[in-house]
Amino acid sequence: MPYSLRDIRKSYGNLSVLDGFSLDLAEGKVTAVLGPSGCGKTTLLNILAGLVPPDSGELQGLSESRFSYVFQEPRLVPSLTALENVELVLRAVFGSPERRDRALSLLAAVGLSGSAGLRPRQLSGGMRQRVSLARAFAYPADILLLDEPFQSVDLRTRIGLMDAFLDLQTADPRTVVFVTHEVKEALYLGDRVVVLSDKPARILDRKELLLPRNRRRFGSSDLSDVEAAIYRLILG
Amino acid sequence: MRKSRSAEPHRGVPGAAAGAVGALAFLLLWELAARAVGSEIVLPSPPRVARAAAELFPTVRFLAALEGTFLRGILAFGISLAAGAAVGLVCGLSPVLASALSPALTVIRATPVLAVILLALIWFPSGAVPVFAAVLMAFPVVVADVRQGVRSADPGLLEMARLFRLRKRDRIRSIYVPALAPYLASASHGALGLCWKVVVAGEVLSQPARALGTGMQGARIQLETAEVFAWTLAGILLCALTDAAFKLAQRKVPRALLPS
Known part of the structure; x- marks a missing residue:
């Protein structure tokens, strides 16, 4: 396995959250x-x-x-448009034309081509989370x-x-x-x-x-x- | 939900009318006080001050003094804003540096302005004293506000920036600058008012050529109290006009600060 956790332990004070987790x-x-x-x-x-x-354990x-993250809430920069939000995480990785093409293509893939120029407050909750998804997949994680x-x-x-x-x-x-x-x-x-x-x-x-x-x-x-077994x- | 009451002045026609009534009431009280005192040297009446101002304002001496004070005030404001924003940004980003600079900033903030002016008189030429004193007074105000602005940046966005390995300049431009813009505006407003007050106070004591404070002090020595009021009125107008210009600019600046 290329990625794994081995025997991870983590506590916050007396509260043990992970104890020998792999x-x-x-x-x-x-x-x-x-x-x-x-x-x-x-x-x-x-x-x-x-x-x-x-606290202890091994990360392999x-x-x-590189990681992409889609959070519980979209965590978009309010002053930037949807397109700029996606482009923001690509700035350190790609040059300008490639960055824009990649961001536009990912926004199109989540159905937001027509909303690329809108700021987060102009988008619905679902649209904001779509931008967050596009951002996560645009980033080469x-x-x-x-x-x-x-x-x-x-x-x-x-x-x-x-x-x-x-x-x-x-x-x-x-x-x-x-x-x-x-x-x-x-x-x-x-x-x-x-x-x-x-x-x-x-x-x-x-x-x-x-x-x-x-x-x-x-x-x-x-x-x-x-499903029944999981329940x-x-x-x- | 019940709307909370605001202490902000009312805008529009009723607000302007209330302001005019307030100004008239102030002038009336001043006139009554001047009559009660009965001495133009101690408290000149509003018409006497208006006459003194009308005589003073068109003179070359006054206009040169106004220009000198204006340039000193703007210079002090510019230096304190630039230095305060830079130090505030560093302090906001680095708690260690903030702790290291905290004692110095506390000392500067607690030092009486007159002590600063008296020491500056020993160290600098008279024209630089008001600028130095104003910078020293306004600088900590800007540092404190900018630092608070940096700290107000959304921790969720900062975590996002860390995960996606955003460059420092992108973090500053896209997350910190929009967060600190309102704090910087408030700091600038406070620093501007403070700069005028301290510059004129510094001029009164350091007596540079071409300065409102120098004119004020000259009139006081000659017991021309109405002229002292006229010089003071010029200082107030200078402060009010730059304040109005600042508020006008403030409506444009936040958009310019945001990344395109």
């Missing part, structure tokens, strides 16, 4: 990390991205990697981290956002870690699902999802066996 990331695949709210999923992403150092293949990015919008917008993510991922497969507490989201987007316990987070089970993603429908019963794990 995880391998499959290259070009979506690893959906499913766990209850507050179990340490965001801490896991922050350790992967190098934002938070672990991660220190030299080795690993893409998604921190429950579909939570703050209504169901229809959520499905639209997830489909936009899947289109981008199909066109340009990335190594993705997607954390969520929604079982249906994990089953819709993941190539495999890792189910976590409550704090300190440990892996209860790993499920490989063999059904091709283009045959999955959000909320359908195609993966009902897996049994979560609910004990």
Whole structure:
């Protein structure tokens, strides 16, 4: 495995969040990390991205990697347009014409060609998160981290956002870690699902999802066996 | 939800009318006080001051003094703004440097303006004393506001910038500058008013050629109290006019500060 965490421990004061946690990331695949709210999923992403150092343990293949992040909230610069927001993260990587072409192409891929010149306050919540997705895929990252990015919008917008993510991922497969507490989201987007316990987070089970993603429908019963097994794990 | 009441002056026709009534009331009180005192040397009446101003303002001596004071004030403002913004930015970005500079800034802030002027009289030529004193007084105000502005930058955006490895200049231009723009505007406004006051005070004591403060002091020595008021009125008008010009410019500047 090119990217992995080995025996990671992390505590905040007396609160142990990760205790001997290990995880391998499959290259070009979506690893959906499913766990209850507050179990340490965001801490896991922050350790992967190098934002938070672990107390102990080993990170393999991660220190030299570039990361893209789709946050719970879009985190767009209010004074910049959608296009400028995407271009901003490319400034250190690409020259001007390539940067603009790449940003425009990604905005088109998420259906925002006509809104490239608008500022975040002029966009809906779903459109802002689409810009955030375009930004994440425009950036030449080795690993893409998604921190429950579909939570703050209504169901229809959520499905639209997830489909936009899947289109981008199909066109340009990335190594993705997607954390969520929604079982249906994990089953819709993941190539495999890792189910976590409550704090300190440990892996209860790993499920490989063999059904091709283009045959999955959000909320359908195609993966009902897996879904039922996950609910049994979560609910004990 | 109930709207909160604002202490801001009311704008528009009712506001202008209220302002005119307030000004008239002030002049009336001044006139009554002057009559009660009964001495033009102690407290000249408004018409006497108006006559003194009408005589003084067209003179070459006055216009040269106005120009001299204006240039000193603008120079002091420019230096304190540039230096204060640079130091404030550094202090905002680096808590260690902020701690290192904190004692010096506290001493500067706490030093009485007269002490600064008296020391500057020993160190500098008379024309530079008001500028030095004004810079020293306005500089910490700008540093404090700019530092606060840098610290007000959205931590979520800063984390995003860190993850996407944004260059420092892109972080400053796209995240810090828009965050500190309103603080810089407030700092500039405060520094400008402070600069006029301290420049004129410095001129009164250092007596440079071509200065409102020098004219003020000359009139005081000759017991021309109405002329002291006229010089003071010129200082107030200078401050008010630059304040109005600043507010006009302020409407344009924030857009120019934002990246295109």
